[in-house]
Amino acid sequence: MPKKVDHEARRQEISGALWRIASTRGLDGASLRDVAAEAGISLGRLQHYFRTKDEMLAFALRRINQLAGDRIRASIEAAGAEPSPRPVLRACLAGMLPLDAKSRIGTLVGVAYFARAVHDEQLRAEARDGIPVLRAFFADQLRLAAERGELAPSRATEDEAMLLISLVDGLSTYILLDVHGPQQALELLDLHLANLFGPPADGEKGAAGDQ
């Protein structure tokens, strides 16, 4: 199916153009025409793939989440055959922070998407849908840690998982506003994890890809 592959490749190219705009001047006020120009194609051709800015943003965000997921999985695999829950959690949470150029672009597209999603139920549903899955996964890791005696059982809850997700969102905000740098944000995340689990064992912190 060579034609389908070409369409996908073209969508990725357009998405790349969107990312470049997101990482420089931002997407507020950026039109489909602007993205077409950045991608070096006509507006008509772009609209063959994405009819609206929202459709394009949704595609770009899905692609970014997929890439972030790949990064996080690689980071967990690098931690060894059977990583324990704490480094898995840390790898996931660190993977959600804008710590380098790539993850920063992802976060910037996320910000643009979020600014529109708060006024659009369909975009909001898409942004929201991944969260219960993530929260359940984090809660599973917390329960696993409690079973292994690495966490007080009373802390192995969905609510503690949601605190982790919320905290990382806020830490990201203040990286983008230059309140703290990526390294400081990571240290704040580690402080929260140390409050939750206790001080890290030797080498545990670095095992899942210390930045």
Add this chain to the structure above:
Amino acid sequence: MPKKVDHEARRQEISGALWRIASTRGLDGASLRDVAAEAGISLGRLQHYFRTKDEMLAFALRRINQLAGDRIRASIEAAGAEPSPRPVLRACLAGMLPLDAKSRIGTLVGVAYFARAVHDEQLRAEARDGIPVLRAFFADQLRLAAERGELAPSRATEDEAMLLISLVDGLSTYILLDVHGPQQALELLDLHLANLFGPPADGEKGAAGDQ
């Protein structure tokens, strides 16, 4: 100085129009002309007060922060003559969440401002400037709590204060995305405070304006 008062009143009116747009269709793509139309004045007249969208956003955000500050102070004063640090902290943090229609509009303007600030150093500086002051105030409250024996001294730090600020930012995000409701967000905040301080004393939680 009647003339000056009029100018200020006009700025507030324009700001009100901006808030109405922010709370309905959002500010992404909203032009100065749109705001002028909503305020029922000409574009030229609006530009007499605000030359750019960014100037207008900065004014609206300052005004919103001022109103939020007033709300929080009222809530602290309602807690009694000498409120202890924990209810003061809770009142401040709850006051930063979009729990009702007014604070929700404030948060929505904040989102629009943030989406532009990530690409503009001047807007970013303005958004960022209040944070160290807030962090220092929260850290002072934590130290006061430690002195009173209500908090482990090791937790009375600027970093713990920054965790509180970051957490509230993330909790707000997920209210706006309908991941959780205002009441659930408040319960998550209370969970974090209980993890920090221990379970609340009878009536303490509600003293600073339980929602």
